[in-house]
Amino acid sequence: MRNEQGARRAQTVAVVGSGPRGLITVERMAARLAEEQTDRLVDIHLIDAVEVGAGRVYRTDQPGWYLMNTVAGMVSAFSGVPDEGPVRAGAGPSLYEWWAGVDPENASPDGYASRADYGRYTRFLLDAVEQNLPRGVRLLRVRAAVEDIGPDGDGYLLRLSNGEDLRADQVVLTTGHTVPELTGREKALADFAADRVGPRYLRGDSAADMPLADIAPGTPVGVIGLGLSFYDVLAAFTLGRGGRFVPDGDRLRYLPSGREPVVVAGSRSGMPLPARGRNQKPPRFAYRPTLFTQDNIRARVPSGPLDFRRDVLPWLLAEVDLVNCATRLRLRDGEEAGVAFTHAVARAVEGLADPAVPPDVTAMAAVHGVLVDKADLDALARPFSGRTFADRAEFDAALTGAVAADLAEAELGNVDSPHKAAMDVLRDCRGMIMRLADFSGLTPRSHREDLIDWYGPRSAFLAAGPPPVRLRQVLALLEAGVLRVIGPAARFDPDPGAGRFVVSSPVVGGAAVHVDVVVDARIPSPDLDRDLSPLTRRLRERGIWTAYANGDFRTGGVAVTTSPYHPVDRDGRAHTGLHVVGIPTEHTRWFMQVGSNRPGLWGDLVHDADAIAAHVLKGGT
Structure with missing residues (x-):
């Protein structure tokens, strides 16, 4: 590329979001540029509002009790395995191999690293990529939120929260989870709390970003959902308050600190998310279906x-x-x-x-x-369906039996x-x-x-499943009285007469408990129409981002082309200088939550990133 005076200028690429998808896109661009062996000039701006190289979910300052749910030996942020050369784009260690080098006493290929450790690993990746960039290629790390993107000649102008503007020839948007406008039952809970002194409602989000530490010891807390985020919230209320789990024969026993709240949790199923099986598969295992073809x-x-x-x-x-x-x-x-x-x-x-x-x-x-x-699948995912329980004791017995059976x-x-x-x-x-x-x-x-x-x-x-230790901790907390699961078909309702919330189960006799705080331990589903992010709102107002429709079903996912995933504007035109991948396109595509790759095996995460990298480096045409 040349400027108006004919001098060479760098191609400028902006990657917005440095979670797993943003990083693998940068990694694939770097790998392709290294393969070219040319002297082209490219500036890659990697932009993140929280931590460049780790993103919000894997930021390195979060507590160590938030765990990954895939064993370390089966996770890689690199698109290729190590070779005889330096660690670089296209050739790097798995999460376990890196972990073993920095923390050999705790690292295990079949163990679960913390999310903070994964963030340290991805920052290691970014450092290795930058140190081995070809001459003429620069990586510029920008810690800021992107608040607006608009067309600017044959490129785009990005307005940043630090007051600066950035002009880019191509932009890759990997913005991840954002906060949607509340509706329905969640809005009713939030409005009830907002109108009164005392009750509080914490909306669904990453547990590391919730103000859980502000909840006073002994406070009765209702927790909506028994999925992966439930285990994070539970860890924050126990390990995060100084409690300890100690071995007691073949089980765990919980030693309270006295600073825990009293947790009353529930979900539709009434069953905490079952554990992942102890890993017996090699890191590069790839299942090949016999019938499901x-x-x-x-x-x-x-x-x-x-x-x-x-x-x-x-x-x-x-x-x-x-x-x-x-x-x-x-x-x-x-x-x-x-x-x-x-x-x-x-x-x-x-x-x-x-x-x-x-x-x-x-x-x-x-x-x-x-x-x-x-x-x-109905019977497996709703193990208490169709059953009623005379009282809490009967349900607790059924619950602990089901959890113990799952652990076995x-x-x-x-x-x-x-x-x-x-x-x-x-x-x-x-x-x-x-x-x-x-x-x-x-x-x-x-x-x-x-x-x-x-x-x-x-x-x-x-x-999905958490590490088995999480289910053992649930049993210990049930026994210690720190945790109570209310029962199947759980309800979380305002009680205006009491000025509190009430947590109940219609199938467990006497299962109704008043709580002062409700924590929604569910990650909200992406929805373009309800997204409160300033960037999303402005892209929507400009008509650059529109919701994808499958016939009469408006999905809430961003409308994009097939690979390499250009947004389709309100006039049906694809913006070939922009790419959108990951969470914002959920429901246009399915299961965009994938955040890692198996060592040396290219899944959709890497294929998507490589296709985008190839298009960007051709000039976005």
Whole structure:
């Protein structure tokens, strides 16, 4: 590129957001520039409002009790594994390999690093990338929020919160989670607290960004949700208050500090998110489905939108059943028996009378004496569904029994527990679901009702999972009286007469408790129309960002083209100098929460970043 006087000028690229997607985009740009072996001039501005190189979620000043939920050996922020050269873009250690170098006493390939440690690791990546940039390429770290982006000639002008302006030829937006406007029940809770002295409502967000330390000891606190963020909130209220978990035989015992609040938690299921199975898989493990394939799914509908429940779900559940049954056969009769059964199921597809209907895997297993029920995601994700409990004691017994049973399965491992191995299928098949569902791959009704409203929550419950230690801590806190789970179908309501909130369960006798604070331990779903971010609001007002619609379903995700993901404005025009990837495009695409890659294996995270890097370095045309 040359300026008006004919002198060479640097191509200027702005990457907004330095979480995992922003960093991998910078890493892929650096790797491609190194491969070019040219003397081109490129300035890469990496912009983050919280911490450049770590972002908000993985910032390095957060407490160590906030943990990752993927084992360290299976996480890499680099797009390639180490080689004989220096650590650089395209060749770097996994999270475990880095962790072992800085904290060998605690590092384990099958352990769970803290999110702060992951932030230190990604800052290490950024340093390594910068130190090995080709001549003529600069990385400029900018700590500021981007408050506006508008067209400026053949580029874009970015207005920053530090009062500066930045002109860029191309912009990559990886802005992550933001705070949406409250609606419905959440707004009613917030309004109730705002109108009174005493009750408080803390909206859903990362636990590290909630003012949890402000809640006085002994305060009754209602916690909405029993998912991953629930465990973070619980850790802040216990470990963060000086409490300790100590071994007591094969369990944990909680030693209170006396500064804890009293936690009353609940969710629709009434069951804390089940634990990940003890890892038995190698770092570069990649699952290859036998039944859940594009060819099998497209047998009924060769082209056009799919119906998730009719066309996709049966094959996914058959794959779950296959892993469950094959694992049981392997454990009983040896490795060859499991492999032979898998091959027999694969052959059975060829002889199906209706090629759109998967084989009955459990019936085939029954012939070998393996008797299991077909996978039922409703039953698995709602273990107390249809049950009533006379009182708290009856529900507590059922709850502790269910948690203990889940821990026993987790201890068997994600290969040797038939249940945990089968649930890993839901995690391992996310990529296929993305390819089928993205960009109106499903009918509008099925997209909204089946994928987002029904399958998404159940998949998250069964496949996301915290480290097993979190479930052991739950049992210890239940026993210590610091935690109470109210029961299934939990409700969190204002009680104007009492001037407090009430937490209740309609299926547990006497389950109604008044609390002074309600903490929403759920990460809000992205929604362009309700996003309160100044940048989002201005992009929306300019018409550069619009909500993607699948037929009559306005998804709330930013409308973008297919790879390399240019935003589509209100006139239907793609802005080829802009790219949007990750959380803002959730529902246009599916499961944009992915934040890491397996060592040496390119998933969608890296493919997306590499496609954007390639387009940017061609000049954005």
